[in-house]
Amino acid sequence: MRTNWRYIAARIVPSWYRPDAREVYYAVIDAATWLWGDAGTSAMQPAVIEATPGRVILRCARGHEDALEAALAAVTTVNGCSVALHPQRTSGTLKALRRGVPVPPSEEEETVVELNGESYRILGKSGQKVDLVKDGIKKQVSLYVTQEDLEELDATNAGTDGI
């Protein structure tokens, strides 16, 4: 008998992260197995249909949407990178889902800004949102601000309590 599928669109944060569908699948399966066990996850039959920067579309068996959305909320890393998956919409067809949840626009520019005497790379810009990354010797340091914060910092050259 043919399975009745449901499709779930989730926003992936940060928006500049380029997700690999296979890695997203492993992360979701891992979270679902921790929450619902092997039996529950196999009944759910989750699959990743599409993984683009800013949006992930998943599929599951009908009646298991809420369980999969709970599992998505429990995903904290994909392939070692910290991310968050925010379920946005559920639909019975991919067409309706894609129409309802468009891919968020993101400007990519390799600009370097100076903040508090340290240089940060702008990794992603989307509307007011600006994602900055400082490459260190041991680890990357991320900073999530807005355009207004950047302008304020540039104008006043503020210290740590500037934003």
Next chain:
Amino acid sequence: MFSTDATIHPYPAGDTSLRRFAVELKSLGYDSAVATGIGERCEYGGIVFLKGTIVAGGSMKEVIAAIREDRGSSDVIMVCAGDAPFNRAVLTYPGVHILKGVHAVHRNDFDPVAARSAADRGVAVDIDLSAMTSLRGVRRQRAMERLTDVARLSRKYGFALTVSSGAHSLLGMRSTRAASHLLALIGLDAPGAAAALGGVRSVVDRPGPVEVIEW
């Protein structure tokens, strides 16, 4: 319907600025949040940020000192839960709004006596979503067991619940939709989850003690 994230830690404690938190909170379905480390109550982009203070003192003496030091400048005072006598004392002390970290204490440390005190005094108990998203294995099972008990006691005694992400970054936040699904795991149905998401309002807007004014 009000939805408040009961704890966020903006920059410099976290890596996300207050304005960026405002943008993200709006897109995730919230209208307010309790932020630690801010000077005073403020509003950005339609999101109200209440000033929150977390008191992590292990003894009642430290809690009283911290509340006195605050001098009413914080909108929300949250105290981390401890053993049973400590919790009972905290729940009856005026000025405390929320008891945090109940998922991390022993099962008997938040018992029906404490639950009744919380209901009588109008103190809310916080549900930390990060316990359900970040912990793994036995620790998560224990945390969810505690939170299920708290939800059951809340239904029985009527004290308010609040929901917090405890986010230091926008990656730690969860949408109201995701929060409802996570709260369903500890036995809160849709109306219960909605009430918990709006729980901060009920403790902030509660009537204060009667003051005697001389004239």
